[in-house]
Amino acid sequence: MDHLDQLESQSIYIIREAYKKFRKIGMLWSIGKDSVLGDSKIYYKINSKLKWGCIEDLYKEVTPKEVFKKGNKEFITPKEKVEVLSVNGKNQRKAKIQFNKVTTLISHFTSKDVYEIKLQTNKHIKVTRDHSLIGSYTDKNGLTLKPVEVYGLTRKDSIFCANTLNFDVKNLKKVDDIGVADWILVLGGLWLADGCYALDRKIIISTGKNKGILSFLKKIPREKPIVEKIAKELREHPNFKRKNLKLDLAKKISKKHGVSFWSAYDSKKRMEELLNRKENLNVLVKENGDVWICSKKLVTKLKKLGFKGLSKNKKIPSWIYTLSNKQLALFLGGYFAGDGSCWRKDNKFAISFSSINKNLLESIRPLLLRLGISHGFSVSNARGSGFRTKSKKMYQIIVSSKQSIKNFLKGVPDLANKLRKVKINWAGKSNYQISARKVKHIKILPKKMRKVYDLEVENTHNFIANDIICHNSTTLLWLAKKAFYGKVPFPVIYIDTGLHFKEMYEFRDMCVKKWGLNLIVSKNYEEAEQKGIGPKAKLECCTVRKTDALKKTIAEHKFEALLLGIRRDEHGIRAKERVFSPRDRDFKWDYKDQPPELWDQFKTQKEGEQHLRVHPLLHWTEIDIWDYIKRENLPVNPLYFAKKGKRYRSLGCMPCTSPVKSKADNVDKIIKEVKKSKIAERSGRAQDKEEANAMQKLRSLGYMILF
Known part of the structure; x- marks a missing residue:
């Protein structure tokens, strides 16, 4: 078990213990949205039945077990077992494409920017600006998968796409169940390439006089019962005994049955000779190499199977995608x-x-x-x-x-x-199931109201749409999901000071949507505005907007314990904290009287009207957090990434938070920067620039970090 595994294991243990110990527990949290357009093509299964279609088709087809609505967003828990193709594995070498369970389907209307991303292979997908695709970075294991938000993409970036979709096709509906023979499959492919219909009675295939194609078409099973009916009517017709049988008579009778002969028959003997040789009377070969298959019944069957349209708008029927290899x-x-x-x-x-x-x-x-x-x-x-x-x-x-x-x-x-000239004399070499392709083109589509979709996929948190791998799912919240097998069982509290960056609100909403969180928004900024308390009075402003807001929320919901994401290495005063830290009824913290926690033995009992602050990440460091984000492919608030030579290293209210100089625009660069940096993590936070014991005063009054 490596260092991160040990940290993860210990933190999950703390979260579970706190949940078992207290009846009413909440999680303090302050942390964008992502969606793809409904025409994105995916492979999916509903109750093990393979299907191919758009995400919009999947959304319409499922039966809702639970429906949750928030604003114009709809979250559906499907009644059926729904699976989509996704990628298991953390790097290119170990990546495996397989079906994984969909836990939630999300849809909503938006007018935000939609980006069309096209790769060098001309695979493309349309997504909202803050959706994440699976990009790549290089480490000792080769190309490793990581989420990359679309709005930050450049033509220098690479996105992973599928090299193969060769999945197991067991339990599929057999093609014979819909009455399609092997020769129909070949004919359908040939028709899509070089075929058309004439008067709903003929199939015309342009063969270019290719002997192989002609041989196949001549072997198409003849409609013997219809031929026999035509032959019988011809024999019984008064003009049949005449020496010169007219072609018009044969055409008239064959047209009645949807079949055309390739020549006129001048005698009963000739007719019987053709019938006895079992010649295909439905197929006519023209001088230019075109082949006419004269069968109304076959035309009707092909159209019923979905083979229709003109050369400019022909489509492959959706059932083709569910066939065996x-x-x-x-x-x-x-x-x-x-x-x-x-x-x-x-x-x-x-x-x-x-x-x-x-x-x-x-x-x-x-x-x-x-x-x-x-x-x-x-x-x-x-x-x-x-x-x-x-x-x-x-x-x-x-x-x-x-x-x-x-x-x-x-x-x-x-x-x-x-392919007769193709000779292979090389040894086969196994390919990776996915490959990273450079971004070729990025286009912002005209703004308009669109309906967009997303999928929450169990375990992998990605899905394959248009053959491109899309990400769909920070550290404490992720650990809480892991602790309870994907579902956070307690409410998450967001303290809204009214002064946060819009990216913080967007990131919060994204996690609520994708992880199905029970969000409580705690706010008290109206009182601060009424009293004229602004950011310049930093200690008083934090007390009214944060501490007092949280007091009201705890009193209203009667919380006995709160989970927070603070760490000892963030600030000297936090080094005095405990994993289970008591607060009195007035939220005051006696940092001089903290319970000992030797050998990970925690005091979890509260006394009187106290509530406990539980800190599962207390023993983590800043570099641990970023290493874990990289390992687990966790989404990151875009403010942490450098733009124009600056980035935010710690987030808070806009007036009290300043960026630091940095060129780190991805997780790898941030890790390198943090390892070398001698600047404190919270150097951009105004509270830390007050008098030496300002943070200690805030903590003693009940101030908490917003992570």
Whole structure:
């Protein structure tokens, strides 16, 4: 057990002991909001049934067990077992993509800035400005995961995204349950790439005279019962016995049944010969290589399965994403036969998909990841006789890494025989399941009222949306969650002086929303304003705005104990504190008469009308706090990070808090800075600049640190 583990274990023990000891206990707390747009695509399970869709779809589909509303925000505890894909592990080497339980779904309306973040692989996501994505920093373990708030991102930063979505597909609904055969999957992929419908009676596939595709299409099962009906009507028709049977007659009868023959039949003998050879009378091959599949029944079936639209707006049906890997490979094989190609440059092979339909091609990407095929995405001007305007764009998926090409050759059938020249003579090398990609583009979208969503994911506190890893979840509050397995069972008290930074209020609201906290806001600043007590009278101002506000809250809720996040290393007077520290009815603290706490033996009894202050972090140091924040990937108030050469090292009221000179704009830099710094942590707090015993006076009157 390392140093941080020991600190964590001891603090959790103290929190649990305090909770067991006192009937009424609260936590003092003073500490942004984060959400993604509803069109973000995710894999999710509801009662073990795999689904693919938008976060908005998930939100609509769950049955609420509990609903909590605060303002325009709605917090839903789902009745069903809901799981989403997320990443377990603290660094790239050990990261595993798997499903984890969703404990809470959150939604609300906002008009705040929305950022569209695009990575070098052209994966993109739209999030509110203070949402956190999972970024990276380098340590002895390689690339390590850490939350990075969007508004601070630059093009120098990297964000983690998924290299594979190859998860276990046990307990999935079988594709046969919805009546889809393997050849339908191949045909569906081929139709999305190079197909269309004609008069709701024909499927037209442009094959380019590819022998492999033609061979597949000719093997499509013929509709024997319908063919027999047509043959019977032809035989019984008066004109059938005529030597020259007219083509119009065959067309008229076949059209009635939704089937067209590829030639006219001039004799009963010819008709029977074709039927006996079991030729596919539904398929017509044109001179230009187009294939007509003349079957109204098949057209109706494909449309019912979701294969519809024109080339510019075709979409992959959502049920495709829930198939097994083997079935996905058949579908991708059909699509590759139409829109795929293989090329070689400088003895390097690459496999690509091309389309003018950007949305269609982007929807192919998670299917490739399901088969462990990582890839890039590029955009270029479309060329060729088929494109009449220069404004047309051609979008391309490119598979170039050795392992991904090997996975492609191993998994995806080569229906069109396009990969015959690809030879692999390299040894397979295992890839990481996630990779860090540079930010390519950051765009702020026009302001308007939008509905946004977030998910609270158990254990991992992240989820994968649009193949990008999003963070969703400070030290004392986190320890309290750990102590009670994710749920803080007592109220959290925020003392609002009316003079705090807006970032402190935003950060508070974010934690309340994501962690489902019971928040009590304690305030008394109206009295201070009425009496004309301002920040210049620091001791009196702190007493009225903080101490008196807390007195009212304790009296109203009858709290017997309060948990606080103070530490001995913050100030000399706090070195005199105890883990369990008594206060009398007037909140006074006798620092000369503190109970001994030898060998971690604590005096937890209170006397008379006393209440106890419990300090689980008393034995932590500032560097311990930052090391723990880094290890646990905890969110951090943005004021702690340097901007324009300054940052706040300790937070309080705006008039009494000053920044310190610093270039530390992330957790790693702050840790390095704190280790080297000889400046006190609270050097920016005005209370510490008063007379030598000012803090001691405040503490004796009941003043507490706001963390």
